[in-house]
Amino acid sequence: MPGTEAPGEQAENWGRVASLPLPYRVGAALALAVVGVVTCVHLGMVFLHVAPSNTLTKQHGEAIEEWIYPEFEQNWKLFAPNPLQQNIAVEVRAQVRTPDGSTRTTGWYSLSAQDGRAIDGNLVPSHTQQNELRRAWDFFTATHDNDNRPVGLRGALSEQYIRRIVVLRLGRDDAAGSGGVVERVQIRSRTTNVQPPKWSAEKVPDSPVYRQLAWWSVPASEADGSVR
Numbered sequence: 001m002p003g004t005e006a007p008g009e010q011a012e013n014w015g016r017v018a019s020l021p022l023p024y025r026v027g028a029a030l031a032l033a034v035v036g037v038v039t040c041v042h043l044g045m046v047f048l049h050v051a052p053s054n055t056l057t058k059q060h061g062e063a064i065e066e067w068i069y070p071e072f073e074q075n076w077k078l079f080a081p082n083p084l085q086q087n088i089a090v091e092v093r094a095q096v097r098t099p100d101g102s103t104r105t106t107g108w109y110s111l112s113a114q115d116g117r118a119i120d121g122n123l124v125p126s127h128t129q130q131n132e133l134r135r136a137w138d139f140f141t142a143t144h145d146n147d148n149r150p151v152g153l154r155g156a157l158s159e160q161y162i163r164r165i166v167v168l169r170l171g172r173d174d175a176a177g178s179g180g181v182v183e184r185v186q187i188r189s190r191t192t193n194v195q196p197p198k199w200s201a202e203k204v205p206d207s208p209v210y211r212q213l214a215w216w217s218v219p220a221s222e223a224d225g226s227v228r
Contacts, residue, residue: 045067046068049064069154069157085194086191088134088191089112089190090112090133091187092188093106093107094170094183095186096175096177096181097183099178103183112134136158136165139162140159143158148213148214162187163216167218170185183217184215184217188212190208190210191211193205
């Protein structure tokens with residue numbers, strides 16, 4: 001079978017590892033052990049997250065949520081009886097303090113459009129390009145009401161998460177300009193309905209609907225776009 005090693009090749013590879021000096025062999029063994037442990041912990045956390053409520057999830061629910069959210073959130077939207085039929089774009093603008101002390105407001109940057117251009121024609125788009133922004137916005141809407149007020153303990157975390165993403169994107173686009181500093185950001189979503197096929201008699205509005213958040217101040221530690 002292509003891609004598999006013959007027993008002789010495997011023995012040769014193990015022989016190469018065994019021929020390494022002892023410190024390198026110990027380091028390799030420790031690295032493999034760490035990778036194995038982290039993999040097992042991650043799979044266990046994901047399993048407990050999607051599993052029905054049980055004794056473990058009741059006792060350690062907070063630790064499981066801290067591990068899963070926001071990067072590894074699981075949901076069933078793909079298999080919903082009525083899948084999403086809307087295009088949702090996330091846009092941001094910034095209030096910038098210029099070197100002379102004045103302030104200016106940038107235009108709206110469509111971050112979703114940037115991701116779309118990066119994915120289009122790319123045979124191996126990154127997870128960041130495909131999912132980071134989309135999942136961050138889903139995380140925000142799931143933890144806020146229609147008036148953009150946080151609901152539950154994860155509301156503040158979702159705000160911090162998406163704010164850091166947009167500030168990083170603005171930094172990459174040099175939105176502040178030479179010597180400028182991003183002081184505040186404002187995020188909005190632009191939702192448009194996917195139009196039905198021509199043969200369908202269904203009619204849906206084609207005008208975009210905006211959900212605009214309040215201005216958020218950017219902490220000094222994030223203002224230069226260097227936060228990770």
